[in-house]
Amino acid sequence: MNPILLQAGPWSGILESAGSTLADVGLKILGAIILWIVGRWLIKFAIGLVSNSLKKSTIDPTLIVYLKSTLGVLLNIILVVAILGFFGVETTSFAAILAAGGIAIGAAWSGLLAHFAAGVFLVILRPFKVGDFITAGGITGTVEEIGLFVTTINTMDNVKTFVGNNTIFSDTIQNFSANPFRRVDLVAQLDNTVDPNEAIALLKGRLAEIPNVATDPAPDVEILEFTPMGPVLAVRPYCNNNDYWQVYFDTNKVIRNSFGQAGFPAPAQHFTVHQQAA
Template sequence: MDMQTINTFLSTTAIELLIKVGAAIIFWIVGRWLIGKVVTLMQAAMNRNQVDPTLTKYLGSIVAIALNITLVLGILGYFGIQTTSFAAMLAGAGVAIGAAWSGMLGNFAAGAFMLVLRPFKVGDFVSVGGITGTVTELGLFATTLLTPDNVYTLVGNGKVFGDTIQNYSHMPVRRVERTAQLAGSVDPLDAIVRLKAAIAQIPNVATSPAPEVNLLDFKLEGPVISVRPYTHTDHYWQVYFDTNEAIARVGKEAGWPAPASTQIHRVTQA
């Protein structure tokens, strides 16, 4: 290769390549700056509309990734590289990833819907996906619960959103369900009066709705009294156990006998 050929290459192809490389670097820097501005403006608008911060963060990440891919394809096209094959390859990779991660994508979609619909929030006591506990984190792929026995539990959002959701914290109070089995010799109406007075003295029992004490059923042992105080879910277990103690205390103070089955045996002679 003679010097004339080298000079021709340097004066044409090499300079043109350097110009393109320099332009590509400028495009990348400016493009990245613009992408950052777009994502920042989008997240600021979502924050002004009080969209959940977790959803805002992840949507910003998705938009940033999509715009960065578009920027790279644009730069490759500027160099004269056919980007159609790259786009087809990305689409094929997307299909393959979608098939392999169908469960993850389902959890992601369910998490996005939950962040928008808000069936519960962090701190709520809920029953989701067969698990009951306090919500400690609501992510885009899984919901984190802390169960009453202090077990850290992750439930996939697809299972949460596709199953029944019970939010015990949504209403101001919830009802505690207890029963008192009486002996057959105990007057159930007198027992109801005594139990109502005792339940009303329990701390954190709501006055509205008032505690419900009713004659529920009759068994061989005697009448059954339903005892149903209302309380905030934060005090549920305290009221639950205090109600049991109140039933036992009232029975002891009133001198109620222990309930026992009554059976009559008849002996016939042939």
């Protein structure tokens, strides 16, 4: 009997077994990749389907965005568990490990959970919704999305800003879109020689001509304070939040043009000098 054949026999079996195992693992990896691609497509399709259905209902857009984010996270977790089950991993054990890991991660990332909890309260209590113009967490702008952990705000200079939900919820929130109108606060300095009643009547008439200025309540023009140059008028028209800056700039133009056309002198400090004989 050939000793070389005796030695080659066991190695041949090992190689065949290794090749079979590698082929099996390769097929499983390929299957997992296909499962991942198909699963991600199905998740995207399902989220789009749910989103379109919710948009046709009376559900608030803010809640729709939050539900989409939550659904996406849950479906991706299910997909990962399914892929692990495809590889033969015991899903019940994995669930226990995931729960234990969740507790450990929760203790280590308590701040992240705080943002998640704050996001839930923001959706339930609804201090603002998507599309509102707010000041929250030190950021002023239009709300684009309320996510699981952060709220997306587009600032007035068109910068997309992400603010942690807990930062917003634990701070003062100003919602400029909640009321049907808001007040524009401006001042007009008069010279001491100008009759303030004449200036007030002039401005009230001209403010009513500015586009998008509310008639109810009517614009307020009153004496605010006195300075060495003369009275200072508080000029306060009201308008919708969307028209705020247009009314703001137009009111400044009206103040300047009205006073110029009326011939009011530019404000200047006046001094009286008394001379005493030696």
